[in-house]
Amino acid sequence: MLDAMGASSLEDLLRDIPAELRLGRLDLPEGLSEFETLQRIRALAGRNRVYEDRLTFRGAGVYRHFLPASVAAVMSKPQFATAYTPYQPEASQGTLQAIFEYQTAIAELTALDVANASLYDGATALAEAAVMAMSHTGRQRIAVAPYVHPEYLQVLRCYADGRGFDIVELDESMAIGPETAAVAFQQPDLLGSMIEPAGLVEAAHGQGALAIACVDPISLGMITPPGEYDADIAVGDGQQLGLPPSFGGPHLGFIACRTSLTRRLPGRLVGQAWDGKGRRGFVITLTAREQHIRREKATSNICTNHSLCALGAAVYLSYVGPDGLCRVAEAGYRNAHILQSRLTALAGVEAIRSERPFFSEFAVKVPDPVAVLERLDRAGILGGLPLGRWYPDLDRALLFCCTEVNDDDAIDQVVEVMSQS
Amino acid sequence: MTEPLIFEKSHPHLSAPRLPAGSKGQGEPLPEGLRRRRSPRLPRISEPELMRHYSRLAALNYSVSEQFYPLGSCTMKYNPIANEVAAALPGFADLHPYQDEATVQGALALLWELERALAAITGVDRVSLQPAAGAHGEWTALRMIQAFHRERGEQRDTVLVPDSAHGTNPASAALCGLKVAEVRSAPDGRIDLGDLEAKLSPRVAALMLTNPNTLGLFERDIRTAASLVHGVGGKLYYDGANLNALMGICRPGDMGFDAVHVNLHKTFTTPHGGGGPGAGPVGVKADLVPHLPTPTVEREDGAFRLDFDRPASIGRVRTFLGNFGVLVRAYTYILAMGGDGLAQASEDAVLAANYLRKRLEGVLELPHEGPCMHEFVASARGLAAEHGVRAIDVAKGLLEEGYYAPTVYFPLVVPEALMIEPTETESRTTLDAFADAVAAVVGRAGEDPEALRHAPHGLPIDRMDEVSAARRPVLRWLPEGDTH
């Protein structure tokens, strides 16, 4: 090839690089065969403890669910997995139509008008929603209800510190005023409790602020979606829609809003279009909002999003359908309530916030959380998450989670281990 | 060939598949007022029909698995299957991010090793693996630079970006509340040092640069540019979009860059997924290390732990530990390639680009003198003037020939730009066939420009009416008669 182009050597092609910048040798080990590579990788994987689905009672943002085999099968189709962002619609209809279907499914789930093609995760989706609210209202303050996922709040603060907006945490006094751009809340909240969103939405709208609902997509198979309580923007994390926990990612963030906010949405939007022969197809549209055109005036800097994960979520939602999604939600709800009532009947286990309805997670106080978790672990059970890591006043609390994959045997085992104190 | 929407294939009376039901016990009913009023109108479809739907959709895509994908700036190289096997191992895929550290030592070891490997490749001190994509990495790096200046009580509100930069650079700066000033390209396509010097001031927080630049040219004066920016107290940020040209050849850290982001979905062979998920790790030099996102992975006495106690950290840029599944794939690739293999990959990428560039001499205009690095920019300016055939028409013609199109109209500094990046995983046979295809399309521009202006034909759809789509956007399906 060098001969064909009349170059004397590869060095000749690299001649623009100053000699003092040239690296003698890249300080990494020699390459390996595929066999040896996977042997090394398997050894690393083998040093991790994997809990059975049915014995996992920990959630707080990442959940074990039944994963239909069809989801992974579609996601691993190389025509989806190894395509780029669909810039050339004629050669990308598969991805474009799949995203259009995903957008529809998210809009239906949240009962809002429009959803984008996906974001990175639930936390960055919340931050992007906050930015939308600030551009829309021209205000600089986001009020956040109690018990929004602490990592979501940390990400929101990181965005706020950069762009220069305020985050205020709402206490009982409801500090919502004419300077508030949006009120953000999580439903159900981190402790699994269901809040009354209508009051917060009304308070926000009363001050000309937007209402941002951060929601659990599985719960929406059963409980009131953001559009039904008049929220303006809904965000959340889509891991539960058919994706494995994978130590926290990759999953996807979703965002949906009312039509009037469409042009403030971050990232890609796929829309319907027609070709010269009258055939329906799909294109990336309303691109003048995006960074590659609007540059520093774009609604967001996002470019690559989580398209393949969005595809997976769309497959999941089609697989389960509306009734199936409702059943998955109801099974988690039922399991959690059965486990909660049996645990709180044990001596020394105390319910926390038992006056509030909860969905599929609940917190209980135990005398010695570390000892309880160790005993559960010996029985192969991943027990509730110790909440002391985020809330010093909840240092004896464990946040338990149930989904449809926990069965009666598993619940019996947890109760039995926890009754031995 | 088109495929109905999955919603249009829904059978209204089809029941849900059998799903795990959980406990057989009686739970409590949902309190009044919490139940959703209207069921979401999701499709009701059988698994065979579902699978067939997505198989048909998949067949409508061009992808690296089936087509040469010379999309400039995107590094669409082959994605090894072993990466997928690795990421799907239950020891990774089934881990909960909040498991006890003692139960995830293998995962933490992988993160620790990957961090060291990326630091060695880019020449930095530490790396955060948290950012989820390139633009997210850019923003993370700027947040750290911002924190660095703030800690010193300095008011720096301006970021310099070259006029050839990716749109994400100015957009990331804006998301940090920073102002953007453009630095001109010189006639040779490289940064204009005079213009850079004129724009430097104590207000400058950083210069964002990619090297090789978006024209595929190595910025020869990078060390001078770095000392100029450092001279006024600014930092240098490296956009890793073009790192595929440099592995084992030279390192951004040695050029004077203080912060570097890397696209694992470009250089490190994790699949692009039709628009993600990727990962955009950010490496920094020692003075920015205190500002790295929380947590970091540390090793003590042979055990790995997460460090959350980092008082000068910018905080968290996403939940958990980043796109772990993507990180596993990239680490698998690095292990398999080794230092020698990565260097070979970059050398081959440079070779492939120069070979293709040579083959296209006289076919398309090549506005900048070679050699190029891993990619180059051609221009259809001549075709546009002579035949009214623009870069987009050439791109569509190439789709007809069975190739994905080069990046068009970028960078903005070249009129009718066609940005071509072949990558190291393409054979000479493929490059030759592609060069012949480009020549054929250019030939058609002279013979029948009108046909090319309406290309492509024979793909699933023809050119779409994007204007009407944007004027009256339809962004979701609605049932017949429902105007929502």
Added chain:
Amino acid sequence: MSSRYYTETHEWVSIEEGVATIGVTDYAQSELGDVVYVELPPPGKELGKGDAFGSVESVKAASDLYAPVGGTVLAVNEALKDRPEAINEDPFGGGWLMRVKVEDGAADGLLDETGYQSLVATEGSN
């Protein structure tokens, strides 16, 4: 019809009895291509001369709009919501953007027809 004045950013203004009608020029619309969306300020908004007051978008580009004159927004062209293509079809007529209440002398310092045409001639040759 009163005479039109122009800005270097390709807006036009025509003032009659203290009311300025503002739009973008034929050159601007042809450079931008098919207009798909226009963002305009709410009536009642106070604008200073040179303020960015909105934007106009095509499929692949977006341009900010700058007020040729200062004053209070009286009305915006509501028809553009459904038919932004009016800007391409009739930029000086049905494609007008907004009307602004102005003071005397508001057009001082703007380009006249000849000045604007020579500006366009220079830009077009670049």
